[in-house]
Amino acid sequence: MAAPARSAEAEARLAGLQLPQSGAWLHLARGAAVSRLRAMGLPVKRDEYWKYTDPTPLTVAAVPVAQVIPGETEGFDGIDCLRLVFVDGVFDAAASDNPALAGVEISRLAEAATQDIHWAHEVYGVLEARGQTPVARPLAALNSALATDGVLIRVVGKVSKPVALVYHQTSTASDAILHHCVKVEDGAELTLLESGPAGARSNTVMEVQVADGAAFHHVRTQGRDHERRTLTHVFARMGNASRFKSFTLTANGALTRNEVVLELIGADGVAHVAGAALGNGMFHHDDTVFITHQGTGCESRQVFKKVLRNGATGVFQGKILVKQSAQKTDGYQISQSLLLDDDSQFLCKPELEIYADDVKCSHGSTSGAIDDTALFYLRSRGVPEREAQSLLVLAFLAEAIAEIDDATIAEAIQARLESWLAAGAH
Amino acid sequence: MLEIKNLHVKLEEEDKVILKGVNLTVETGKVHAIMGPNGSGKSTLSYVLSGRDGYTVTAGSAKLDGQELLEMEPEARAAAGLFLAFQYPVEIPGVGNMTFLRTAVNAQRKARGEEEMSAGEFLKVIREQAKTLKIDADMLKRPVNVGFSGGEKKRNEILQMAMLEPKMCILDETDSGLDVDAMKLVAEGVNALRSEGRSFLVITHYQRLLDHIKPDVVHIMADGRIVKTGGPELALEVENNGYADILAEVL
Ligand SMILES: Nc1ncnc2c1ncn2[C@@H]1O[C@H](COP(=O)(O)OP(=O)(O)OP(=O)(O)O)[C@@H](O)[C@H]1O
Ligand SMILES: [Mg+2]
Numbered sequence: 001m002a003a004p005a006r007s008a009e010a011e012a013r014l015a016g017l018q019l020p021q022s023g024a025w026l027h028l029a030r031g032a033a034v035s036r037l038r039a040m041g042l043p044v045k046r047d048e049y050w051k052y053t054d055p056t057p058l059t060v061a062a063v064p065v066a067q068v069i070p071g072e073t074e075g076f077d078g079i080d081c082l083r084l085v086f087v088d089g090v091f092d093a094a095a096s097d098n099p100a101l102a103g104v105e106i107s108r109l110a111e112a113a114t115q116d117i118h119w120a121h122e123v124y125g126v127l128e129a130r131g132q133t134p135v136a137r138p139l140a141a142l143n144s145a146l147a148t149d150g151v152l153i154r155v156v157g158k159v160s161k162p163v164a165l166v167y168h169q170t171s172t173a174s175d176a177i178l179h180h181c182v183k184v185e186d187g188a189e190l191t192l193l194e195s196g197p198a199g200a201r202s203n204t205v206m207e208v209q210v211a212d213g214a215a216f217h218h219v220r221t222q223g224r225d226h227e228r229r230t231l232t233h234v235f236a237r238m239g240n241a242s243r244f245k246s247f248t249l250t251a252n253g254a255l256t257r258n259e260v261v262l263e264l265i266g267a268d269g270v271a272h273v274a275g276a277a278l279g280n281g282m283f284h285h286d287d288t289v290f291i292t293h294q295g296t297g298c299e300s301r302q303v304f305k306k307v308l309r310n311g312a313t314g315v316f317q318g319k320i321l322v323k324q325s326a327q328k329t330d331g332y333q334i335s336q337s338l339l340l341d342d343d344s345q346f347l348c349k350p351e352l353e354i355y356a357d358d359v360k361c362s363h364g365s366t367s368g369a370i371d372d373t374a375l376f377y378l379r380s381r382g383v384p385e386r387e388a389q390s391l392l393v394l395a396f397l398a399e400a401i402a403e404i405d406d407a408t409i410a411e412a413i414q415a416r417l418e419s420w421l422a423a424g425a426h
Numbered sequence: 427m428l429e430i431k432n433l434h435v436k437l438e439e440e441d442k443v444i445l446k447g448v449n450l451t452v453e454t455g456k457v458h459a460i461m462g463p464n465g466s467g468k469s470t471l472s473y474v475l476s477g478r479d480g481y482t483v484t485a486g487s488a489k490l491d492g493q494e495l496l497e498m499e500p501e502a503r504a505a506a507g508l509f510l511a512f513q514y515p516v517e518i519p520g521v522g523n524m525t526f527l528r529t530a531v532n533a534q535r536k537a538r539g540e541e542e543m544s545a546g547e548f549l550k551v552i553r554e555q556a557k558t559l560k561i562d563a564d565m566l567k568r569p570v571n572v573g574f575s576g577g578e579k580k581r582n583e584i585l586q587m588a589m590l591e592p593k594m595c596i597l598d599e600t601d602s603g604l605d606v607d608a609m610k611l612v613a614e615g616v617n618a619l620r621s622e623g624r625s626f627l628v629i630t631h632y633q634r635l636l637d638h639i640k641p642d643v644v645h646i647m648a649d650g651r652i653v654k655t656g657g658p659e660l661a662l663e664v665e666n667n668g669y670a671d672i673l674a675e676v677l
Pocket of ligand 2: 598
């Protein structure tokens with residue numbers, strides 16, 4: 001039950017925003033999302049799910065100012081991909097590539113009103129609504145209600161190159177609410193990249209339906225925009241023998257919360273979610289993952305690594321729910337932090353809830369300092385202290401980066417990470 | 427030339443004195459050996475020379491070719507030509523052996539203002555060196571020392587030494603844990619590196635290594651000091667009679 005004060009906040013937030021003009025189906029979906037939001041109210045710090053992260057900067061009507069970082073190169077510079085550019089949360093057709101690409105249909109959400117995109121009816125707001133139980137995610141409902149733009153991507157074959165969502169921030173007060181829907185049809189395969197700051201504050205929802213035998217790869221970078229307040233949700237629903245892989249590289253950011261809500265519905269699905277984060281100073285990074293095993297014989301794997309210093313905070317909330325039907329589940333979860341000084345902290349809440357009897361589930365969490373003996377060994381071979389520390393940081397993050405399947409993309413991520421380390425981002 | 431004068435060292439954290447006035451000079455191009463009972467301070471000496479944290483130098487100096495080592499960062503000592511083969515080589519999960527060595531070689535070259543080694547050249551040299559030490563390609567790719575057997579770790583130390591081409595090599599019990607063949611291999615590796623411009627300080631408990639690596643001078647360390655210095659025959663004396671006689675004589 002939502003406390004009256006929270007509903008009042010939700011009303012205040014809704015009052016300040018206009019429900020975008022949409023076609024009939026989208027209008028209905030948005031209306032339903034508004035009702036969900038009204039019923040839940042906005043999240044507050046005393047909510048159990050927001051215990052470690054204060055949602056206020058994400059819920060207040062006035063956007064907290066965020067300076068624009070000039071001259072940052074795009075996250076996947078040099079990788080051949082189809083670029084779709086969003087500036088402060090609005091699609092920029094002129095800056096984007098022609099979205100015609102074999103095996104994939106791409107439409108812009110803001111234009112979905114005039115095109116009746118049938119498949120999206122079963123995805124838009126639908127996966128998000130499913131993700132509201134057992135834990136409420138009001139800001140995702142807010143997103144479904146008020147999203148100003150986004151893309152609808154249907155994949156019917158093997159796409160020759162990745163699709164990249166490239167975000168640019170030009171305003172210090174932009175409030176980007178982006179909503180993307182992806183449907184990967186039977187046996188199809190897509191790699192989706194995301195990079196850059198979507199806005200001064202951003203709320204991004206991605207709903208992904210992965211059909212039988214289909215594969216979805218997702219690699220994302222969240223860069224050095226120090227004052228960013230970002231909330232992302234990925235809702236995924238997976239069919240038989242489907243594959244889902246998501247990796248996120250994060251550096252800095254005043255507030256970043258990445259939620260992944262994933263349901264393994266069919267049998268023999270494989271879902272991996274990984275993240276590597278570097279936080280220095282004013283940094284609060286929260287990975288919140290909820291994986292539900294429903295089908296039999298599925299594998300899920302979570303690998304989250306954070307390197308923290310100068311008062312940075314890392315949060316991990318990860319849950320594996322294994323339903324009674326999900327026999328032969330293989331669930332693995334590891335969350336680790338490397339604390340480079342005594343000022344930083346790592347808050348961790350791993351959870352396993354298992355109703356099936358024939359399952360293999362494990363989780364682990366550690367928090368530790370850099371290995372002084374290893375550091376000395378490296379230095380005794382002539383490697384300067386900073387460089388030696390970077391090598392050890394990279395080594396610590398390697399298990400997460402190894403979750404990226406595509407070698408070229410993994411190299412790009414590695415290079416970006418190395419350049420951030422060289423620039424002192426950690 | 428390495429010149430250690432009146433070196434006094436205590437532990438940083440507690441008032442325990444370990445080195446109590448070490449005097450030792452290793453001339454350029456020479457091989458010196460240090461023997462001595464367990465706990466006499468041999469490893470401490472090698473750590474202090476290479477700049478490990480946790481020790482406080484209360485007196486004395488250690489100069490390499492006139493440069494005061496004790497004031498330098500560990501990486502600067504390495505660039506100046508000092509190398510320590512660890513008694514217990516360190517495992518570094520996640521850092522590839524090859525990456526590690528290339529980073530080290532080029533960091534030292536950079537520090538000395540020399541040109542960095544290209545990837546191709548490095549690969550060629552390391553393959554050759556690895557072959558002579560019977561280190562297979564797989565070991566080069568694996569993380570530093572992770573899952574290596576005791577003997578493999580020691581051979582890996584010698585490989586690093588060969589790649590880094592130091593002027594002053596300190597070998598801390600590189601023979602321990604080696605089988606007879608591996609010991610010959612390591613000794614051959616060391617002998618191949620012996621040259622006019624390179625000195626060695628070989629810490630060992632056994633004469634056996636010194637059969638292969640013939641030392642010019644042998645020192646006995648006890649209770650934080652060099653208590654006796656002699657020729658190769660001193661090592662034989664220790665091998666036959668232990669330390670009792672020597673210690674009785676000097677105390
Ligand atoms: N960090 C430390 N903390 C406590 N004691 C130490 C430390 N380092 C060295 N010591 C002590 O100093 C003395 C000398 O140790 P060191 O390792 O130098 O001996 P060693 O001559 O190399 O012996 P071994 O032949 O057994 O290798 C020992 O008594 C050891 O316990
Ligand atoms: Mg020792």
